[in-house]
Amino acid sequence: MVSITHHGAVQGVTGSCHQMTLASGEALLVDCGMFQGAESVGRELGERQIDFPLDDIKALVVTHCHIDHVGRIPFLLAAGFDGPIYATEATARLLPLVIEDAIKVGVSRDKNLITKVLQRLQQLLRPIPYDAWFSVEGLPQTRGRFRVAGHIMGSAYVEFDAQGERVLFSGDLGAPYAPLLPAPKPPYKADVVVIESTYGDKLHEGRRTRRKLLKSIIERCLKDRGTVLIPAFSIGRTQELLYEIEEIIHRAARKNQKNDLSRKGSPWETIDVIVDSPLAAKFTQHYRDLRHLWDAEARKKLASGRHPLSFEQLITIESHGDHLKLVQHLKSSGRPSIVIAASGMCAGGRIMNYLKALLPDSRTEVLFVGYQAQGTPGRDIQTYGPRGGYVFLDNERIDIRAGVFTISGYSAHADQANLVNFIKRIYRKPKEIRVVHGDDEAKEALVKKLQSVVPDAHVWIPNG
Structure with missing residues (x-):
């Protein structure tokens, strides 16, 4: 044996x-x-x-x-x-x-x-x-x-x-x-x-439920003119989120066309979807290259001419300098945006600069879509954020005034x-x-x- x-x-x-x-x-x-x-x-x-x-x-x-x-x-x-x-x-x-x-x-x-x-x-x-x-x-x-x-x-x-x-x-x-x-x-x-x-x-939420929850959280942030921060692992979670966000945007556009509304009238069709992670961008390209491993639903979208991982509003931030400029721009402007950045447990990476700048801003929403291990900043934000608490990031105390949400179904x-x-x-x-x-x-x-x-x-x- x-x-x-x-x-x-x-x-x-x-x-x-x-x-x-x-x-x-x-x-x-x-x-x-x-x-x-x-x-x-x-x-x-x-x-x-x-x-x-x-x-x-x-x-x-x-x-x-x-x-x-x-x-x-x-x-x-x-x-x-x-x-x-x-x-x-x-x-x-x-x-x-x-x-x-x-x-x-x-x-x-x-x-x-x-x-x-x-x-x-x-x-x-x-x-x-x-x-x-x-x-x-x-x-x-x-x-x-x-x-x-x-x-x-x-x-x-x-x-x-x-x-x-x-x-x-x-x-x-x-x-x-x-x-x-x-x-x-x-x-x-x-x-x-x-x-x-x-x-x-x-038990996770069903896919329809979690997509509705994702949509409602982002729409709340659009209304508040703030930023949705999504800490996500560079491989897997980032690509799944892009796929779901593209679906929400596609449905919003189709609804507007059906109701004969101006495309400019839909906030979903103008919001910036930002992936601020060079590694995530590389993985996303590999996901596209490996589309023969996608499921039937995803391949059907490709066949219809849609691009779930490469759509019009998707912006990729490469250089560290551009990353720092974007953090300051979002902090000062309050432009509604969705930012997906690593690390998924807020234990390093570019998400840290966003959290330091935007956690104290009540217009911000932090959305956790993956498991947060004990002892990580992500677990602390998840635990103490809803209570109006604080978190230490790089030995600096950061007050949490942002909204904090968790959708376990996107794990x-x-x-x-x-x-x-x-x-x-x-x-x-x-x-x-x-x-x-x-x-x-x-x-x-x-x-x-x-x-x-x-x-x-x-x-x-x-x-x-």
């Missing part, structure tokens, strides 16, 4: 890294993610990032390229790992961009160092198509397969056949009916499942019902389910639900 140990995402929701070891001792890793927020305390130094032996680890399998699943890869390489890195074809294309940005933000801006890491990464990468079994180098009689996870472009859950067992690692599962990407389909069978639980205790994560249904629809049910990648309350709630769905399985929460 195989054994599984966890090197992250068991005390919280970040740092995903799981080790599957054969009886003979050879092992592989599934993901090698960065710890974030409160979970990163004490791990700032490079040597603390990889605190487990690598001697028997022959390969790394990557489920998707969010930083909490891949951010420790540079440290893994620095520690001597030289095995193959398996990823879907789309993830293999996006991963170098994520790693380059992670090094620049958290390690060094030394171009020679970055180039060496990226060259080594490219040498080790093994792009694999969805649904194709591949042999894992260094692990005898072990094969893997990537299946669509619907979380972000290229995301996958991964199945392994090893020593007579089918072992499944969920990575991060996406929600059905999310924009752009097809929903995950459960496998026929699994013996052991390691499943995420980010929203294991929550790229499956909710409790989606996670339970994923397990429920596995025809040959697992005998063991390990619940990871969630706060304690989320994990405990999901365990309770899963125990009722698969009463014969051992459903539990590992701690290492």
